Amino acid sequence: MFELHKTDKNTKARRATLSTAHGPIQTPFFMPVGTTATLKSLTFEDLNDCQAQIVLSNTYHLYLRPGMEVIESFGGLHGFMNWDKPILTDSGGYQVFSLAKLRKIKEEGVEFQSHLDGSRHFFTPEKVMDIEMTLGSDMIMPLDVCAPYPCEKKEAKESVERTTQWARRTKDYFLKKQTEDKKQYLFGIIQGAIFKDLREQSAREILDIGFDAYAIGGVSVGEPVKDMFETLAWVEPLLPVKQPRYFMGIGLPDQIVKAVGMGIDMFDTCIPTRYGRHGTAFTHQGRFILRNAEHRFDQGPIEKGCECLVCQRYSRGYIRHLASINELTALRLISYHNLHFYIQLMKEIRSAVDNDNYANFQKEFLSNYGSELSENNK
Amino acid sequence: MFELHKTDKNTKARRATLSTAHGPIQTPFFMPVGTTATLKSLTFEDLNDCQAQIVLSNTYHLYLRPGMEVIESFGGLHGFMNWDKPILTDSGGYQVFSLAKLRKIKEEGVEFQSHLDGSRHFFTPEKVMDIEMTLGSDMIMPLDVCAPYPCEKKEAKESVERTTQWARRTKDYFLKKQTEDKKQYLFGIIQGAIFKDLREQSAREILDIGFDAYAIGGVSVGEPVKDMFETLAWVEPLLPVKQPRYFMGIGLPDQIVKAVGMGIDMFDTCIPTRYGRHGTAFTHQGRFILRNAEHRFDQGPIEKGCECLVCQRYSRGYIRHLASINELTALRLISYHNLHFYIQLMKEIRSAVDNDNYANFQKEFLSNYGSELSENNK
Numbered sequence: 001m002f003e004l005h006k007t008d009k010n011t012k013a014r015r016a017t018l019s020t021a022h023g024p025i026q027t028p029f030f031m032p033v034g035t036t037a038t039l040k041s042l043t044f045e046d047l048n049d050c051q052a053q054i055v056l057s058n059t060y061h062l063y064l065r066p067g068m069e070v071i072e073s074f075g076g077l078h079g080f081m082n083w084d085k086p087i088l089t090d091s092g093g094y095q096v097f098s099l100a101k102l103r104k105i106k107e108e109g110v111e112f113q114s115h116l117d118g119s120r121h122f123f124t125p126e127k128v129m130d131i132e133m134t135l136g137s138d139m140i141m142p143l144d145v146c147a148p149y150p151c152e153k154k155e156a157k158e159s160v161e162r163t164t165q166w167a168r169r170t171k172d173y174f175l176k177k178q179t180e181d182k183k184q185y186l187f188g189i190i191q192g193a194i195f196k197d198l199r200e201q202s203a204r205e206i207l208d209i210g211f212d213a214y215a216i217g218g219v220s221v222g223e224p225v226k227d228m229f230e231t232l233a234w235v236e237p238l239l240p241v242k243q244p245r246y247f248m249g250i251g252l253p254d255q256i257v258k259a260v261g262m263g264i265d266m267f268d269t270c271i272p273t274r275y276g277r278h279g280t281a282f283t284h285q286g287r288f289i290l291r292n293a294e295h296r297f298d299q300g301p302i303e304k305g306c307e308c309l310v311c312q313r314y315s316r317g318y319i320r321h322l323a324s325i326n327e328l329t330a331l332r333l334i335s336y337h338n339l340h341f342y343i344q345l346m347k348e349i350r351s352a353v354d355n356d357n358y359a360n361f362q363k364e365f366l367s368n369y370g371s372e373l374s375e376n377n378k
Numbered sequence: 379m380f381e382l383h384k385t386d387k388n389t390k391a392r393r394a395t396l397s398t399a400h401g402p403i404q405t406p407f408f409m410p411v412g413t414t415a416t417l418k419s420l421t422f423e424d425l426n427d428c429q430a431q432i433v434l435s436n437t438y439h440l441y442l443r444p445g446m447e448v449i450e451s452f453g454g455l456h457g458f459m460n461w462d463k464p465i466l467t468d469s470g471g472y473q474v475f476s477l478a479k480l481r482k483i484k485e486e487g488v489e490f491q492s493h494l495d496g497s498r499h500f501f502t503p504e505k506v507m508d509i510e511m512t513l514g515s516d517m518i519m520p521l522d523v524c525a526p527y528p529c530e531k532k533e534a535k536e537s538v539e540r541t542t543q544w545a546r547r548t549k550d551y552f553l554k555k556q557t558e559d560k561k562q563y564l565f566g567i568i569q570g571a572i573f574k575d576l577r578e579q580s581a582r583e584i585l586d587i588g589f590d591a592y593a594i595g596g597v598s599v600g601e602p603v604k605d606m607f608e609t610l611a612w613v614e615p616l617l618p619v620k621q622p623r624y625f626m627g628i629g630l631p632d633q634i635v636k637a638v639g640m641g642i643d644m645f646d647t648c649i650p651t652r653y654g655r656h657g658t659a660f661t662h663q664g665r666f667i668l669r670n671a672e673h674r675f676d677q678g679p680i681e682k683g684c685e686c687l688v689c690q691r692y693s694r695g696y697i698r699h700l701a702s703i704n705e706l707t708a709l710r711l712i713s714y715h716n717l718h719f720y721i722q723l724m725k726e727i728r729s730a731v732d733n734d735n736y737a738n739f740q741k742e743f744l745s746n747y748g749s750e751l752s753e754n755n756k
Binding site for chain 1: 414415416417418419420421422423443444448451452458459460674675677687691692693695696699700702703705706707708709710711
């Protein structure tokens with residue numbers, strides 16, 4: 001499943017190939033977020049143009065709309081989206097805790113009301129497995145409990161314990177239900193908020209159960225960036241070297257660059273499209289608000305040297321005009337560039353690891369980007 | 379400028395090539411409407427994919443935003459949009475009368491307040507020519523006065539007279555200002571609401587002044603479809619055979635098919651993208667509301683046999699899901715199909731005229747489409 005090619009000489013950055021039922025993925029990689037079975041304003045042609053290796057989608061959203069009956073009739077999510085590359089689906093756990101109304105955690109599972117229409121639903125670890133098996137995603141996440149930020153240690157501890165119980169049930173059910181030619185990889189999720197001993201407890205318990213890959217969850221939920229990386233520094237040494245590691249919901253470009261250097265293989269965030277829809281574009285020199293009037297007369301591309309279709313074709317001045325009057329096309333153009341930027345960044349990251357040059361790459365990237373994570377800014 | 383290849387044996391449908399500074403256009407043709415220098419939710423790559431021959435844009439909107447200073451700095455509208463095929467711009471007259479606030483028509487021109495911020499502006503025939511020369515469009519429209527529907531004959535008569543006065547000033551100014559290697563074609567616009575004698579008067583006066591091409595304006599402003607075609611039937615015989623004829627703002631697919639049979643060469647409407655954004659798709663079997671729940675499980679394309687990228691790749695069920703939850707991607711996919719449908723329809727129209735088969739084509743199209751214009755429905 002996971003062929004580790006090399007680890008960078010001076011950092012913990014790794015290069016590997018992850019094999020899935022829908023083809024191999026080169027790590028480290030970024031997963032564009034298609035919450036509702038699409039990236040906002042983009043198409044799968046766009047994802048292919050940008051050379052996306054995989055797409056991530058959301059169990060919670062798909063379960064509510066269009067509903068499993070529809071997706072099942074299309075033979076699963078690949079068929080529904082007509083996308084033949086890998087898919088990862090989350091468990092819906094995070095959305096139940098961040099979006100849904102009146103959620104009630106019980107031992108059996110979590111009861112919640114849809115954020116859309118208030119309808120009542122009940123997710124158990126087993127039900128989530130059923131859903132994700134119907135979706136047919138290549139990588140699936142178990143139902144977990146994500147503690148909010150900030151939270152009391154007691155609440156964080158309960159979330160760790162419930163996550164472990166549910167992880168055990170998930171694994172049992174998955175083993176019973178999976179078909180012989182195993183096609184789906186099941187992840188374990190490590191919780192514990194920003195408490196070192198809880199993170200260690202969660203890692204120990206989840207590793208004990210044993211999964212195909214491991215994710216650090218409950219990060220990027222509002223905690224300071226410093227705490228986020230501290231959490232990563234606690235957990236990473238406990239993770240097996242020969243399995244994929246996923247830092248859930250991370251992050252901004254400089255955060256990804258730093259996390260790769262700390263040994264992470266997998267990332268996802270809706271930032272490229274979300275920021276794109278708000279008129280913010282990413283470049284190697286940092287991000288900027290393209291909507292601003294200062295770009296009115298700018299005939300240059302969003303980023304000089306960028307090979308994306310948008311930068312090859314459209315000027316900042318033109319896109320700024322469209323963004324400033326809220327034209328849908330502007331959201332699309334900026335989202336496209338941002339997505340291309342993220343995927344291109346992962347290529348640069350992989351190339352740097354291949355060349356045992358990650359420390360230099362990271363230093364240079366963070367400096368050019370003007371990152372708060374840069375040594376120069378410390 | 380206008381090379382008439384043939385007229386259909388049994389109808390008034392015509393085939394010609396219209397030469398412009400940005401390349402030839404095969405007639406009859408459809409002009410996708412890029413009001414604000416973009417088609418809503420689409421890009422110029424999409425227009426090229428669909429083999430659009432030309433794009434139409436709006437003087438009124440571009441004058442207000444981004445403003446002429448910006449477009450001039452890009453060397454005109456072609457440079458601003460980075461589109462090297464032909465462009466037609468309207469005069470802003472229609473928008474002043476339909477969008478702007480507190481408009482006041484004077485002999486000199488029309489004073490109006492921006493619908494965006496209430497700022498005051500004054501358009502004269504000469505100023506509109508200056509704007510359109512700065513835009514650098516291949517075909518330009520003069521400032522005219524469009525009577526509303528319904529309106530008293532007195533008001534319609536005044537609009538005809540003012541339109542003629544302004545047309546004369548436009549022509550004079552254009553002749554004085556145009557450079558030696560004439561690059562822009564100036565249209566005359568015929569007004570007169572739904573009054574036969576006024577339409578005839580307007581046609582006579584505008585033809586007397588003499589323009590490169592002629593447009594029938596003040597149609598599709600709310601009048602019954604019957605009146606719209608009656609107006610066309612009055613005016614068309616008065617138009618010179620060897621110049622292009624433009625039926626402004628028309629229309630639905632069956633209306634275009636009928637108008638071609640009555641001798642029209644040029645069309646524009648924002649219907650493909652506007653309907654697309656509202657979840658309605660066009661096919662040869664008529665239009666349908668793709669948002670509707672009945673399409674939930676439909677694995678077929680929007681239109682069987684359609685060669686557009688959307689129909690090649692996405693199912694009704696998938697697009698219906700996206701449309702029903704208001705995903706931006708759905709608006710884009712349906713708009714794209716609709717635009718492709720319109721452009722493909724024009725190809726079929728041209729082919730039918732080439733084969734002296736327009737009467738049959740029209741009959742069959744209107745019947746398949748379930749058109750109220752079909753003989754079968756009369």
